[in-house]
Amino acid sequence: MKISENLSRREFMTRILDFAKKALIALPFVSGFGAVKAFTGGAFLKTAEAKELVAYDPSQHLYAMGVYIDRCIGCGMCARACKKENNVPQEPFYFRTWVERYQILKEDKTIVDSPNGGIDGFPETTNKADVLRSFFVPKLCNQCKNPPCVQVCPVGATYKTKDGVILIDDKYCIGCRYCIQACPYGARYLNPVTKTADKCTFCYHRVVKGMKPACVEVCPTQARVFGDLKSESSPMVRLERMNKIRVLKPDLNTEPKVYYVDLDGEVS
């Protein structure tokens, strides 16, 4: 999805800021802390697993997810599996992924809902005869190429990996919630237990081992697909080649890496 190959304004700013940052980090005392952080902050994985991963080179991958809207039946398995896999609190205010139902009525009205993130399914709320069309939209962090959450994090606890995933270092996050405000998609929440920001990581702990994210694994209709944009054989590349795709809120220039096939114009 190379929307613009040119140096966008944001990239330009990032480069300037990057330069300024490097200049500042040159100060010995800052660099001392920077080095410690680079060393410990990156330690997302346990040491035992680390050995397994010596061969893993993040710069060789670029992960993305695709969603076939027409395949989603709103069963909520993905949202349930995600909570389990990632220790997301069970209360209905914290989600790494959730499913929305759109019902477009004949009288030019749209009803959107997502009771408990769709985990328990969707009870009928409208008279079928009034509905023009209806569909489900799974949502999650878009792992933006230009992530505003990374831009605003005051301490750099939210960062972008080389394989394109946005992660949060929960040993480092100060819990200021600025990133939650900056994410246009409502993808983040503050974990009430750790008091740090949290969101979807594409199940980073799984994908670096070559597994699929939990939600993709459990989806009974294969509405969700996952893959590596840098690998020709990945289902993502096929999805991109064969379909008309859309991303959410493209006007915000976040350049999401969750691609929706046959997404309705109503979705926001």
Add this chain to the structure above:
Amino acid sequence: MESLNERLMSALQQVSGYIYPNEIELHWSLLIVIYPFITGLVAGAFILASLEKVFNVKELTPTYRFALLTALSFLFVAPLPLLAHLGHPLRSYEIFFTPNLSSAMAAFGFVYAWYLMAVLLLEVWFEFRKDLILWAREERGLIKWIHRALALFSTDVSEEAVRFDEKAAKIITVIGIPSAFLLHGYVGFIFGSIKANPWWSSVLIPIVFLASAIVSGIALVLILYTIVTLLRSEKIDMKCLDRLVEFLFYAVIIDFSLEVLDFIHRLYQSEDSIKILSQMVCNKLFVSLVIMQVLLGTVLPAIFLVFFRYSRFPEELRRLAYFISALLIEMGIFCTRWNVVIGGQLFSKSFRGLTVFKVEITGFEGILMSLALLALPFIILFVVLKILPPWRISSLPVDKN
């Protein structure tokens, strides 16, 4: 005390339309309302003080030192609400050590430190140094030592040294004005730079913040000057008060015009968020924005100020009218902060629904904590005024060269 879960559950019942499930919790609450309110008071009080120093507005001399000390007392408290609202306050030093320079918030530590150390403390020191030394000469006991220590044990009060102090204070003021603008304009930028939020995202926000900061600072000094002078059973300098009121009025007009401009611009552009924003203003923010901020906090006191400034009522009555107007204005500015911070979180970023904000009474982000934080600068000011009485003139002359 209601637990977080109970609170969120009851909020969930009151959502109208659709909001993203993660949006039920309001992330920035009362403490973050107080934070820009207090920094605004600091910046405003300082800018008022600078008027006297840099632009030689002689009538304001009685409030010059007073405004400086007010700014200082409030500045001490300014970072506390921010700190208290963090999930991990003990990690906050990371903002200094490994700041992410693309983040507006990361600059806070530096802007704050610069303003406190390089501007306010220095200016207060140069302003009071001579007096500290002279006071210490005629004092005994603890207070003598406090004053000597505060003067950093300098003893030179020759005419030349005093002239240097004056010059230094003036230069610092000149640096201080843009710094004060930076301090509060920057707070506005924290909100204005959030593109995802149409209620905040606006280039005008930092400027509106600044203008309202100046309004709140002048009103605060007016209120405090009146109270403290009455408590000391001194006579209020009516010329000074009149002048303060004039500046306050200009500031209110500028601030209000900017806000109206912002409002008209939004209406005219009518972006996709306009529907949900107007719903929010008409329902959730009607009382705090239309009634408290605009009518009671701006229009009414502005009319009051002009009317009483140019009327021939007796001084007492005018003073009372000024005082009440300033109180109303201060309340209005608090509502401005509320409407920005809370308002920006009452609608969903899906633009399809509105949520509610329930203020807690107790708890870390509750009303009691907020009241304590708002009272703290006044307590600090009380102590500061005891140690550095701005009105005390030493009976000793400065040393002749």
